[in-house]
Amino acid sequence: MAFGSSSGITSLGFNQDQGCFSACLKSGLRVYNVDPLVEKTHYNIDEIGRVSICEMIYRTNWLLIVKSCSPSILRILDDGQRTFTAEVHFKSPIRAIRARIDRVAVVLSSTVQVLALPTLERISLLRIPSNTRPLCSMSLSNDVEALQLIAAPAHRTGSVQLMDISRTVVGSMSSSPAVLGCHQSQLACFTLSGDGLKLATASERGTVIRLWDTDKKTKLYELRRGSDYAKVYCISFNVSGSLVCSVSDKGTMHLWHAQGPYAHVAVAPYVSPDDRRRARAACAFSGDSVVQTHVCNNALFFMAICVINLVLYYFTVVSNNGSFHKFRFSLESRTCYKTEFEYIMQVGDDVDFVQ
Template sequence: MVTNDNIAKNKSNPALTKEHYLFLNETLAESYYKIKIYSEVNNLKYQNLKVHGSVMSSNGIISLHFNQDHGCFTVSTESGLRIYNVEPLTQKLYLSHEQVGSVAHVEMLYRTNLLAIIGGGSLPRFDEKAVLIWDESQKDVQKKAVMDITFSQPVVNVRMKTDRLIVVLRNQVHVFTFPNNPHKLDSFDTRDNPKGLCEVSSLGQTLAFPGPKCGSVQIVNLDTAQPGQSTAPVIISTHQTELACLALNQRGTLLATASKKGTLIRVFDINTKKKIAEFRRGADPAVVYCINFSHDSEFLCASSDKGTVHIFAVQDMELNRRSTFKTMGFLGTYVESQWGLANFTVAAECACICAFGPSHSVIAICVDGTFHKYVFTTGGNCNREAYDNFLEMGDDLE
């Protein structure tokens, strides 16, 4: 166990300003851990350059993740990692196998110079039991790996905020201060969590991860986390079966969940812990890969192994379709749930992540290397606006 005295002192981080951006959109508990710091983290910079879980594809893709504002996405592969901008679709960063090895997971800190990397795949350079912090703004290649935190068991997920680092193990979630002078604030025990389910609100301070009981979710307010003081999470019972996916809206006031059955998506008000909506993805069981709220929390999208991306209205639920058999009460909850406002299809059984873009658009990124952009209307129409293969794109050298 490391204490503050064992950690090298770094300079405090200044307030973020626009000129510091790195990946700027051109169009706009008790387990063992050890922290090693190799060099100082540069000031956070933003300059030109979120499948929940890992799915190996034939082209070497291990996992896909959006960043916090859904304007970029990371691709972890057997041959390194790639970062892409969404609007317009351009490759912004490629780190080769020689630089980072095979990678299981990459987490961006918004569009800054800092990346959190978890080694994995067939030829990893970094330990699967560690989170490595990579500072792309460092000019010296040998100094880009600025920090790692090593645990006694494999790391299955990591989340970042400008002042917090959240590390997910199969049975625990650890919260650290970040990025300078890091130290552990709190640890939470979870139910077995092999997919590393964990979400943190990008604008609020809400952290969500599986609870101790089947189908439950723990909610933590990161503002209350203090060194040496344990925080009691709020527990919300969401499903009777194991969780498959969860999501928070940007302000951390709404929680969406899907179980391993995959037929229903439920939305809860975090303040009251009450269910406010129940959306039906379909009648047959499915693997739900991803759920995301729109930035204004008006809509929700979800993808599954059925090859369909569903769009639901969260605020004005009258926009959603309902079963024509709703008046036949003997059919039960099947007809009482709301069906989607709109949907579109990608390749069936091809894992993909989905998120909202600008102007009622939805982006789907698939492990077969395809990029899909659809625009929907409140009347239920959904039309394709863009399609591409991001793996065939080169670096944006402008």
Template sequence: MASSLGKGGKGILDLRFNQDQGCFVCCMEDGLRIYNVDPLVEKSHYGVNVVGSVSHCEMLHRTNLLAFSSGPPRPKYANNTVLVYDDHTKQFVLEFTFPAPVKAIRLRRDKLVVALRKQIHVFSFPEPAQRLMTLETRDNPLGLCELAPLMTAERQLLVFPGHKIGSIQLIDLGGFESSACSSSPITINAHQGELACIAVNPQGSMVATASNKGTLIRVWDVARKAQLVELRRGSDPATLYCINFSRDSEFLCCSSDKGTIHIFALKNTNLNRRSSFSKMSFLGNYVESQWALANFTVPPECACVCAFGSRSSVIAICLDGTFHKYVFTTDGNCNREAFDIFLDICEDDDF
């Protein structure tokens, strides 16, 4: 979903939504916080004495299991270790150690995936927690990898950067389980430059990609290994922080260092805007791209991630501790419905 966000001024190190986009984790220099999105409520708060500084964290849907790794400035554990914490028993239940620092963690109810800078490790989860495979990758400093989260998904899709610059590899983990290595990785040459973001829709049928240029998002059909649509974020280069599909895969949103959250239609692409020069074919691909159906802005100097809420809303959460909720319509209107400082919200005991 997201590339590296950097460090926020409020001591926030990373932000990530859970698989149904109804909660998010806030990794901090002084611990870890978990929030419900609608209504915005802090659900759990772990101090630095329990978890130390947390660099990456993944919730398992809305269960009591969390997987996290430590980072500076006050790590309690090694940065090459992933720990699984049971919030119900208040105990660590699993520990995995790797040959290099952890760059990303992804969970579904039967898999744990950990990205290092040059490897992807896949485990069965939670019991038995056994290593299923180790995949070698090109240099992946952002830890890009995504996993189709739903048990009802069309395939247990794992996506990560391919060996060729700008390419992605797709693996159906279910295929490996059922018949050794009969499911060979599929490579799609998605971009000419290095990848900045990858997203997988909940159903495991589509993948969205963006390069470090940050102007275009391409959406791919997994079954056909073909491009479905090309979406234009803008004409100026940008650093994309996040791409996310809506739960029904009808829309897609993205955030960047330009401070604009873009919302695109996927099911009915006629809703997306076109360039006023679209009939001038001699201008090339620029005018053929589809532009956002709607957009809204957050402070551009602050990195953020975005996701879809209920009732045609998009949520943006930022490293400055701010929470933004906008409602959009199919004719392109976008209006703010909520704004808050989530770091100021106290814990609620009812999860």
């Protein structure tokens, strides 16, 4: 059963450890666990209203909520108590939010404001061009030695500004960001690795993903996605920052090494050609596993049994047509195949969410 536009899904987003995702619906809100795919919580429209944006805070009870009826108010929802615990008002509509355990970045029409959690006090501000896409990313590590960066569009076309938010305190002026020229055309998507050491960017052309060293402010590699223009919807690093994946309006998921120029290692379709331009999607890595493979070598009547550890990588694509896809990939064998497919609207027993 295909859902397409009838799924009622208006936006999707993975949490910071990529093990859960939220789905904002015309009829409420749902939160899912990835492995296994189960519904963790849901709210219907009578309980919460229509939600336009939801950002999870890891696997805590906190959900950051923006309602369609009040797009200038950010609220913290405590799912354990099923009640709002704090809110903050802005002068313009909230276009996007990105969070880590202690901070949330709120993308407005011409600024990105960084707030402390859970107090929602403003600690930093970046000015962005008003005609750009609502893009933002933050590094996630809480290690005091790790980079704590925020990335946002700069005023120069195709550029990203990077600012260290570990040195900001409540009520202080923001430090000057560093500007990194990434593309000649407008940015379509970008993301920081969890440790903040790498930045992956894509322009509106969508033919390449570029990786950048955020410390030296230099380009590391250029990863070829394809020769045709494409709208890149999402870019994601795995936890270690060694792999990167992306999805686009071509209906395919691409996977690369994040450590070399000739790094394309897998490509897999996740929607049919007829649906691909209508089905926006989000992608994420959903954990690695190690399996032991026994290999027998018989040379000159001498048989040796070798034990080889194969690392299997799992990545997930969720589309706003309601489809959930999980893939498994082995770098050693270069094999990639789909291990799971579901329609998320059929997960759980509350059919009232189906439009």
